[in-house]
């Protein structure tokens with residue numbers, strides 16, 4: 323009996339350890355979006371080694387090195403534009419969706435256009451802030 327209780331406790335501790343690797347709470351929404359929409363290419367650790375990264379002729383960028391590649395400054399607005407599609411990143415627009423449009427379409431069920439726009443911008447911002455939080 324004691325043994326099975328100990329095993330159960332170990333299981334709980336194991337689960338806690340996994341949770342400890344999660345992003346701090348203020349970035350949890352962005353991390354969830356990231357794992358759903360971006361990790362396949364950019365990798366779960368955002369290091370550019372996603373499962374389908376090999377399909378691209380050009381390397382998929384390491385998103386944890388954006389600030390390092392930009393003299394230590396994280397270009398928040400450029401990253402927002404890269405995600406929402408205004409920067410027209412080839413890897414995102416063809417064959418990949420432009421995320422701003424996709425998020426607007428997701429939000430459009432019954433919302434006024436402004437509501438969908440606001441929801442889409444919120445999701446893009448959460449993603450950009452999450453990426454900012456994981457810079458090396």
Ligand code: HEC
Pocket residue numbers: 356359360361362363364378380381382383385388401404405411412413414418421449
């Ligand atoms: C289908 C693969 C794919 C998916 C999915 C994808 N990306 Fe990308 N991403 C790329 C490729 C390829 C590039 C670089 C190509 C280029 O510069 O033209 C890139 C570039 C970027 C850049 C510019 C990085 C830099 O250093 O200039 C950012 C930021 C970015 N992606 C964020 C995201 C985010 C956030 C998501 C999820 C919402 C996402 N990407 C989803 C393939 C992908």
